[in-house]
Amino acid sequence: MNAMTTTTKETATGTATAAPVLEASGVTMRFGGLTAVREVDLTVREGEIVGLIGPNGAGKTTFFNCLTGLYVPTEGQVSYKGTVLPPKPHLVTQAGIARTFQNIRLFSNMTVLENVLVGRHTRTKEGLWSALLRGPGFKKAEAASRERAMELLEFVGLASKAEHLARNLPYGEQRKLEIARALASDPGLLLLDEPTAGMNQSETRTTEELVFAIRDRGIAVLVIEHDMKFIFKLCDRVAVLVQGEKLVEGTSEVVQGDERVVAAYLGTPYEGAPGAEEAAEVEAAEAHAAAATTAPEDDAEAGEDTAPEDTAPSDDTPAAGTGKASGADSTTEGDSK
Numbered sequence: 001m002n003a004m005t006t007t008t009k010e011t012a013t014g015t016a017t018a019a020p021v022l023e024a025s026g027v028t029m030r031f032g033g034l035t036a037v038r039e040v041d042l043t044v045r046e047g048e049i050v051g052l053i054g055p056n057g058a059g060k061t062t063f064f065n066c067l068t069g070l071y072v073p074t075e076g077q078v079s080y081k082g083t084v085l086p087p088k089p090h091l092v093t094q095a096g097i098a099r100t101f102q103n104i105r106l107f108s109n110m111t112v113l114e115n116v117l118v119g120r121h122t123r124t125k126e127g128l129w130s131a132l133l134r135g136p137g138f139k140k141a142e143a144a145s146r147e148r149a150m151e152l153l154e155f156v157g158l159a160s161k162a163e164h165l166a167r168n169l170p171y172g173e174q175r176k177l178e179i180a181r182a183l184a185s186d187p188g189l190l191l192l193d194e195p196t197a198g199m200n201q202s203e204t205r206t207t208e209e210l211v212f213a214i215r216d217r218g219i220a221v222l223v224i225e226h227d228m229k230f231i232f233k234l235c236d237r238v239a240v241l242v243q244g245e246k247l248v249e250g251t252s253e254v255v256q257g258d259e260r261v262v263a264a265y266l267g268t269p270y271e272g273a274p275g276a277e278e279a280a281e282v283e284a285a286e287a288h289a290a291a292a293t294t295a296p297e298d299d300a301e302a303g304e305d306t307a308p309e310d311t312a313p314s315d316d317t318p319a320a321g322t323g324k325a326s327g328a329d330s331t332t333e334g335d336s337k
């Protein structure tokens with residue numbers, strides 16, 4: 001990792017007033033009756049590393065998919081450097097957002113270098129004919145792309161394996177290669193989905209340094225991770241998603257000290273928890289219905305009057321906030337992780 005320098009969070013001080021790179025506002029994603037992400041606002045500023053955490057199924061990856069155009073959000077919008085993004089992955093990449101996936105997506109039968117070159121294609125201007133005829137313009141562009149790709153491999157510490165097949169790399173290096181490929185599109189914002197999943201401690205530590213070094217190159221980072229030690233050490237700010245809603249956002253210290261975050265991870269309900277109101281209503285209605293079935297006969301008349309409004313929701317009552325569900329089918333992808 002020759003180009004990497006070990007840096008710390010301190011280099012990011014003063015980012016609170018830096019220009020926003022990413023602005024997500026009111027992002028909601030519904031899949032039929034399920035609201036996976038509900039009205040989430042999130043800003044990432046220049047020079048920041050922001051963490052997105054939450055228990056399994058909290059909606060983190062779905063939110064990433066909304067940011068990168070893989071899903072068309074049911075509501076809300078996403079802007080990159082002040083311009084609203086069209087929900088199309090290639091246009092989002094072209095605009096300046098790159099990502100890695102929770103499930104590694106490399107071209108396993110291509111070399112390490114070729115994988116990075118693929119990530120470079122959004123930044124090369126040579127057209128199809130130029131490529132087929134292999135004219136001087138194409139050769140020059142190809143040489144420049146190779147040089148850039150090698151520089152990125154050097155940066156992530158994989159230069160010596162440029163000609164290896166991607167599938168022969170150990171797992172931790174495949175994750176690094178994914179990062180190099182994402183960087184090949186010259187992004188202003190990098191989204192990392194669980195970059196240390198499956199890594200040992202030393203690989204995690206190297207990834208930590210890599211993310212700091214990426215930020216030091218002027219690329220803002222938004223990272224999903226379950227490894228709390230990694231997140232709290234790395235991030236200038238952390239947002240916590242629980243059941244699709246943003247519960248807390250703040251510095252690592254603020255988030256770690258918030259009892260609602262602890263409760264969400266331990267599964268302990270707390271006052272005002274997302275979905276708590278609906279759950280309380282259902283519980284009350286069920287209790288009411290149960291009382292009605294065991295009520296003495298002289299209560300039956302009163303029961304008839306109140307039943308239509310007070311009974312528990314029927315099976316076809318939509319879940320809270322699902323009234324406007326749309327678009328999910330057309331945007332759902334097979335493997336969106």
Ligand SMILES: Nc1ncnc2c1ncn2[C@@H]1O[C@H](COP(=O)(O)OP(=O)(O)OP(=O)(O)O)[C@@H](O)[C@H]1O
Binds near residue numbers: 034054057061336
């Ligand atoms: N394409 C889809 N169709 C229907 N439901 C989906 C789809 N993608 C995600 N979901 C649901 O949305 C909710 C949020 O899932 P998501 O994968 O975004 O959570 P997550 O926070 O990334 O979880 P994890 O930490 O386990 O990766 C889950 O209930 C999931 O089952």
